[in-house]
Amino acid sequence: MKFRTIKILVLSGAIAMGTGACKKVLEPELEYAIESSRLKTIEDFERVLNGAYAYMRSTGYYGFGYSNGADINTDNMLETTASLGNNRPLSQWYYTIGSGVVERVWNAPYQAINQANAVLDNLGNLQEKVAGQKNRIKGQALAIRALGHFDLMRFFAVNYDRNGTGFGVALKLKSEVSFPPRNTVKECFDQIYQDLTEAEQLLQETDVAVNTGSRRIRMDVHAVRALRARVSLYTQQWEDARDYADKVITQSGINLGSIASGVAVTSTAINNTTTFQSVWFNDLNSIAETIFAVAVNVGQGSPGFFPSDGMNAFTVSQDWRSLFGTSPTNDVRYNVTYNPSASPATASYLKFTGRFTGTALPRDGNVDVKVFRIAEMYLIRAEANFRLGNANTARADIRLIRQNRITGYNPVSDVIPDVLEAIQVERRKELVGEGHRWFDAKRYGLGFNRGASPGSGDCPSTAPDCELPAGDKRFVFPIPQGEIQANPAMKDQQNPGW
Template identity: 35%
Template sequence: MKLISNITFLLLVLLASCSKKIEIKPEYQLDGSSPLATIKEADNVLTGAYDGFQTGDYYRSSGPSGAYSVVPDIMGDDLIETKESLGNYQTQAEWRYESIEDDVQATWLGAWNIISGVNIILRDIDNIASQDPKAANRIKGQALAIRAHVHFDLLRYFGESLDGNSTNRGIPYVTKFDVTAKPGRSTVKESYEKILADLAEAATILSGELDKPINTDDNKTRIDWLVVKAIQARVNLYAGQWQAAADAATAVINQVELSSIDDFPSIWNDQSLEEVLWSVSFENLQDGVVYDNVFFARGNRSTYRPAQGLTALYDQANDVRYSTYMANVGTLNDIVRTPRLVVIKHLGKGTATDGVVNWKAYRVAEMYLIRAEANFRLNKETEALNDLNELREHRIDGFTGGAETGNALLTAIMTERRKELAFEGHRFFDFKRWNKTPINRCASNTDTPSTICSLDPDSRAWAWPIPFNETIVNPNIQQNDDY
């Protein structure tokens, strides 16, 4: 497949052991040339696809990219580079990326490798479904959902627009495993339609009979029906399909409660799964690699600090998010530094400070914010305010319900979204979907080595460039403008 730039597709299937540690030895290697023969093989390939989310090309921030974890916040206005930085992620922070950048190519290839894996499953699963129809449903539904989720993430970075009706260039939508394919780009509108079609099919399948539960109360590491509804809510919000976004969010809200103020901090050190829908599993593999996060990395180097424009929004005495997401820290891991405000949201499991912690890809709190924004757009201000107040009451001790209306209500929803989802990989994409609202972090730029701190609506940098290697081997794919 030319979408992986002529690199031979190799899926390393990682099998989870009975313990909580992940085995790093693959059972077998798969190049996709032979059809899957058993349900067990299909299940193993599905495990390999999930493993792709743990790489530095996706949610792991200590790898070459961390594209869907740390980077969107670094590209927004919630984080400011510090003098402790060694220049990591500076290209993204200053919006200077080019088509030859390693991080751009890693983000592109990492996504397509996951898609290739699930397309092998979807190619063969119906032919082997008679072996165990309920297991086949469980595997097929997840594969469809993964394919949709990853294509959507590609659209967020590489699409020229996020308007659901846009005829600008979107992404290729690949539904077949074919190493010789040279697909062109769908429009943004067509990309959304294909993403939502896969999600609709996944939701139908996963609401049917399965051989076993996908997730449990103490394990949320895979995509079940509730996660599919959450993905639908997010995708429809971006596309501006307000009623569909509200309906999907409601399906989740009706089944999952917000955490209490007392329990909220435990979500972030993996001591609680309250309100978590999908938590991408990260464990210390004991292979010499630490899966740390760049905000407050191993060795006590805080490379990006919380921006003053963000911290000023919190009721710092009563909002549990402030003390959960950031803290004044000096000495840590035997390294002595002057105390300074750092991000601690992803510091580690339990009392650990090694950065090894699961990535919370979807939470019910986001669903409240999605439904509030969607209902506001639908002129349902009462419903929007109710959701906003419900979330604030679960985060701010002693909060008295607000009574905002009109533009003040919309501003309050956007502000609460920023406060709630800080450092979770949303901020840059919010600016992009809000019709490329200008980014200006200059007011909070007092201690950064960089002088580049604003992004205008007409900048090419709202869309990442298609990797150079891809455009060379695939003549059907068009580069984004001005690259």
């Protein structure tokens, strides 16, 4: 064929249902085809990028699979009586190579990657009128591709070894239809780092700012650096993780959300745009915390597992709540996440709903899906410093986070004897529902135990297993059956045990 045809997604507010009967989330639905040779203007390429960002909202990606979906299968979450069971294969660990959730979390990042590749493949056609336009477009496309490949690695790679020779995922570097085999873990990380290095260089010299205003819904240079810090944390490149987290902390101008208006979730605290509460209940105006978020606009639903009647299919577990000790409401993270006065099935889980009273339905579209926050950068810097032998420097970052989260906190008396354990606990408190716990357990070599038997502790009565041992094959998702059948190159490349 003389020309390839690519699909550009046009954001129109079109809505498709998410997981089963759960509350609606945006799916990229309306699209039209255009010959790649006709992509010439900056507006053409921006529309293609919009499509890539739209794919991030899909159920298989940050609309569920890579956000809440990577928490409901851990010790952070508990299924409620309002659940219709749609997500049990994931939350109760009985997914198979034919499970829909496995297929969705495999396909969705590739859709975003393919859209980014469409930009990169045709960028030579761009009639640049202002210096820096091409940098702005290409830098974002490379960043999206790096994020997509890394996210796929998190679920499907056999390990996160920087030089690993085992199976990673199939690198997709062109927008044409192809059936590549899986690359090695090392090859995948080589490409991810290459894309991030180039993206960082390009996004430092753009015609205009990638993000304008307080809403950071495109990948700018700070998002690229945050992603690199996270990648290096997973691959145990400690100096790189420390340095890139530090770059974000010191150069982005983004601050930790404060408790300047107290730790309770009140109208005063929400309307103070520098507070932690504003991040979750007023994030269209909040100037705190967020480095990059996937946009959720009015009418596009809430990310995750909220049934259409506004009840919670999942809430935070007893195990998670126990992390806060005997005075949990002294910590703003507890208060923005959980309402203890509501029944678990009605309105106890608050994070991402946009509601704070625990009585009304979620305020549709008020909460973007946070992909990178500044608090994570402090925790990455703390862990990297600890691994490098700088325990006291790590303690300082832990204390700073706690000082911005806990009322009456005294950093002088907080000795933090076990630094790594403290980091792991802070990651659970801070990042619950944001899609970290599953991958943290995998990289730390931890398992989960929800209770002695089904119906006890945090173990649902419907669960076939209450325990997922460390190193279990289920920590590495299987390659979907449909992919294996359609791609001969992957015929003998299934993950171990599947």
